[in-house]
Amino acid sequence: MAVLTEEQAFIKDQASAWVIDKAPVSSFRALRDSKSGRAFLPQTWRAMVDMGWSGILVPEQYGGSDLGYLTFGLILEQLGRQLTASPLFASSLVGASGLMLAGNAAQQEALLPGVVNGTAILAVALDESSRHQPEKTAFRAEKAGDGFSLNGKKTFVAEGMSATHYVVVARTSGDAGDVQGISLFLVPTNADGIERVALPTIDSRDYASILFTDVRVGSNAVLGSPGECMPVLEDILDRARIGIAAEMLGTASRAFDMTLDYLKTREQFGKVIGSFQALGHRAAAMFSLQEQSRSCVEAALQAVDAGANNVPELASLAKCQVGKFLFQMSNELIQIHGGIGMTDEFDAGLYLKRARVLEASFGNRAYHRHRYAKLMGF
Amino acid sequence: MTGAFEISVRDWVASNLPEALVGVRIDMYGVESENREVRDAFELWRARLAAQGWGAPTWPREYGGAGLTDAEAKVISRAIAKSGSMNPISYLSGMGVTMVGPTLLEYGDAEQKARHLPAMARGEVRWCLGLSEPNAGSDLASLNTSAELDAQGWVLNGQKTWTSGADKSQWCGALVRTDRSAAKRDGISFLMLEMNQPGIETRPIRLIAGESPFCETFFTNARARKDDLLGELNHGWSVIKRLLQHERQSQTNAPVSNTTAERLQDVAKRYLGTNVDGTLSDMDLRSRLADHLMDTAAHELTIARIMTDARGGNVEVSATASILKNSATDVAQGHSELLLEIMGNQGLGWEHGEYSEGEARAVREWLGGKAMSIYGGSYEVQKNIIAKNILGLPETTQKG
Numbered sequence: 001m002a003v004l005t006e007e008q009a010f011i012k013d014q015a016s017a018w019v020i021d022k023a024p025v026s027s028f029r030a031l032r033d034s035k036s037g038r039a040f041l042p043q044t045w046r047a048m049v050d051m052g053w054s055g056i057l058v059p060e061q062y063g064g065s066d067l068g069y070l071t072f073g074l075i076l077e078q079l080g081r082q083l084t085a086s087p088l089f090a091s092s093l094v095g096a097s098g099l100m101l102a103g104n105a106a107q108q109e110a111l112l113p114g115v116v117n118g119t120a121i122l123a124v125a126l127d128e129s130s131r132h133q134p135e136k137t138a139f140r141a142e143k144a145g146d147g148f149s150l151n152g153k154k155t156f157v158a159e160g161m162s163a164t165h166y167v168v169v170a171r172t173s174g175d176a177g178d179v180q181g182i183s184l185f186l187v188p189t190n191a192d193g194i195e196r197v198a199l200p201t202i203d204s205r206d207y208a209s210i211l212f213t214d215v216r217v218g219s220n221a222v223l224g225s226p227g228e229c230m231p232v233l234e235d236i237l238d239r240a241r242i243g244i245a246a247e248m249l250g251t252a253s254r255a256f257d258m259t260l261d262y263l264k265t266r267e268q269f270g271k272v273i274g275s276f277q278a279l280g281h282r283a284a285a286m287f288s289l290q291e292q293s294r295s296c297v298e299a300a301l302q303a304v305d306a307g308a309n310n311v312p313e314l315a316s317l318a319k320c321q322v323g324k325f326l327f328q329m330s331n332e333l334i335q336i337h338g339g340i341g342m343t344d345e346f347d348a349g350l351y352l353k354r355a356r357v358l359e360a361s362f363g364n365r366a367y368h369r370h371r372y373a374k375l376m377g378f
Numbered sequence: 379m380t381g382a383f384e385i386s387v388r389d390w391v392a393s394n395l396p397e398a399l400v401g402v403r404i405d406m407y408g409v410e411s412e413n414r415e416v417r418d419a420f421e422l423w424r425a426r427l428a429a430q431g432w433g434a435p436t437w438p439r440e441y442g443g444a445g446l447t448d449a450e451a452k453v454i455s456r457a458i459a460k461s462g463s464m465n466p467i468s469y470l471s472g473m474g475v476t477m478v479g480p481t482l483l484e485y486g487d488a489e490q491k492a493r494h495l496p497a498m499a500r501g502e503v504r505w506c507l508g509l510s511e512p513n514a515g516s517d518l519a520s521l522n523t524s525a526e527l528d529a530q531g532w533v534l535n536g537q538k539t540w541t542s543g544a545d546k547s548q549w550c551g552a553l554v555r556t557d558r559s560a561a562k563r564d565g566i567s568f569l570m571l572e573m574n575q576p577g578i579e580t581r582p583i584r585l586i587a588g589e590s591p592f593c594e595t596f597f598t599n600a601r602a603r604k605d606d607l608l609g610e611l612n613h614g615w616s617v618i619k620r621l622l623q624h625e626r627q628s629q630t631n632a633p634v635s636n637t638t639a640e641r642l643q644d645v646a647k648r649y650l651g652t653n654v655d656g657t658l659s660d661m662d663l664r665s666r667l668a669d670h671l672m673d674t675a676a677h678e679l680t681i682a683r684i685m686t687d688a689r690g691g692n693v694e695v696s697a698t699a700s701i702l703k704n705s706a707t708d709v710a711q712g713h714s715e716l717l718l719e720i721m722g723n724q725g726l727g728w729e730h731g732e733y734s735e736g737e738a739r740a741v742r743e744w745l746g747g748k749a750m751s752i753y754g755g756s757y758e759v760q761k762n763i764i765a766k767n768i769l770g771l772p773e774t775t776q777k778g
Contacts, residue, residue, distance in 0.1 A: 280765035
């Protein structure tokens with residue numbers, strides 16, 4: 001654990017207590033089983049907003065507290081532990097980062113207060129295929145009058161059904177694979193020509209597939225410099241990767257704790273199974289991975305706050321290392337629990353399913369290995 | 379951190395490092411250099427450091443230290459490293475300054491400390507450790523070497539192995555059985571004895587990588603003074619546990635990446651070439667190389683985090699030493715395996731000639747590095763420690 005300020009320590013403890021008390025995995029399970037079509041509980045989201053979490057990255061002039069990414073990461077880790085569903089990550093981290101890094105003063109003023117008070121929910125519409133590959137963006141935005149016309153399909157958009165606004169990654173020139181020609185647009189989800197469909201993902205969270213048919217936006221919807229947004233998009237995505245790594249660390253650590261608890265209580269052959277060396281060694285290996293993952297995640301969060309120039313490497317490192325931990329840990333969670341781990345009644349399955357969705361989000365391990373190699377010059 | 383202290387250390391190093399060592403990047407083998415001038419310069423450098431108490435800076439002054447804090451000691455080692463030289467005292471004292479010394483400070487009586495520590499801190503006496511035996515490796519507590527008390531003191535009989543540097547040491551810390559009727563761990567004591575005596579014979583061990591510092595050491599009615607028992611009689615197990623913690627500590631404090639060496643990815647590009655986009659031509663190797671570099675970064679960030687936490691009083695550092703020992707092993711052995719794979723046929727040479735010096739060295743380091751997961755508590759023993767001491771899992775079923 002990084003050395004925290006008093007305020008950070010307070011927020012972490014508050015988040016930890018609140019999540020266990022008010023938004024535990026049992027309430028996520030109840031929501032899933034209710035088949036209400038809702039991906040999160042409005043009162044959960046309201047409580048987060050009331051605690052100020054939605055404004056942690058936002059400057060004070062727009063109603064936020066500007067406490068930074070490490071603080072946000074501490075909260076996401078706690079949410080990850082209980083699989084708490086909310087738009088906090090998508091809107092208040094990814095969306096807010098997008099507005100702050102690419103938006104102009106007018107755009108920030110128009111939307112950031114809504115992000116902070118929870119009335120606006122932002123979602124980044126990026127992926128177009130079965131893979132995360134931002135540079136391969138083919139979705140077209142063409143000049144139309146004073147503004148643009150957007151056409152194409154986006155998929156796997158997190159919080160896509162709940163969002164009030166999309167940050168759409170589009171191509172205004174060039175072809176898929178070109179670094180040049182990428183633009184960002186801020187589009188209200190109720191604009192004419194938008195059709196959104198919920199994706200029934202294994203983790204029962206909010207993902208949408210969105211069809212854009214001649215969606216007209218004005219020039220005031222353009223975020224950043226048209227055609228030159230690839231660098232700022234990478235900056236936004238790196239923050240997303242680091243944030244989601246913090247959530248994944250929480251999910252994997254809880255899976256570890258559940259497993260360790262089982263190792264100490266389950267008896268077979270007249271002994272607790274944790275006394276078997278084959279299992280003890282696997283627990284030791286998982287614990288080591290956990291410690292290394294934490295080091296990477298905290299270093300990455302701190303690097304963003306410090307404005308360090310190695311954020312891209314650390315983002316890929318954190319996503320990849322914690323990805324490895326979560327992948328192995330979610331499998332061990334099932335395996336070490338044995339038959340009970342296979343039952344829907346037990347929580348292991350919820351963690352395994354969420355683990356794979358998180359792994360695919362914002363680039364899987366293969367993507368980040370490749371990217372890390374490129375950043376390291378080979 | 380006091381800036382003034384740092385400046386005074388830097389000034390001292392600048393004006394006391396002998397001319398012949400200035401600007402020469404020199405490792406521990408420089409102490410035994412064939413070049414007489416270098417050897418003499420090292421002796422002068424050792425004496426000057428010893429006079430400062432900087433051979434063991436954190437020890438009390440009365441025992442040859444300088445009474446400094448860990449942070450101040452780090453300032454000194456950094457300043458010496460920056461000068462391109464090294465502090466020879468830790469190396470010259472063998473297992474003294476890093477392991478026997480700190481344990482003596484905790485368990486020794488005043489007379490023992492006064493008798494042993496100052497020469498150790500000056501790098502004048504080299505220590506070895508007689509711990510493992512042919513039938514007591516990972517299961518150290520099953521050791522069989524015995525010590526019995528007679529009118530003149532202790533009489534030792536038995537065989538030790540992997541006694542690193544035994545053939546060059548003047549003193550030995552030995553773990554011996556002093557009560558055969560007690561349970562395995564309860565009849566063990568820690569004795570200190572002189573190596574230069576008729577009852578001790580040492581034989582160097584040749585390893586898969588060639589020459590090695592390791593020896594077999596035979597005790598045949600070897601003698602130890604009565605008052606050279608460290609800690610209580612039959613309570614040597616707690617002494618050795620503490621000593622091994624110091625060992626893990628000293629291993630994990632060693633920096634992993636040699637910053638002066640060519641980066642592994644650059645070696646790979648040199649041997650294998652690149653595609654038009656600059657990526658390594660062997661995509662399979664590239665992926666595993668990226669994995670290895672990320673594991674290395676994660677290991678180094680973990681060391682940094684634990685150091686920061688320790689300063690903030692967050693964790694007991696020794697609790698994490700086993701994690702770091704194993705990840706340091708993974709990183710070092712992984713590095714060697716990748717380096718050999720990169721070199722291909724050129725990474726298979728035993729002697730120079732057709733193979734460059736770097737290639738031959740890579741092969742020897744690869745072979746020598748296999749010891750990392752065996753010594754100082756094997757890879758598996760470290761996992762047992764993590765499972766039991768950190769995770770609180772019940773002891774693995776074992777006898778004794």
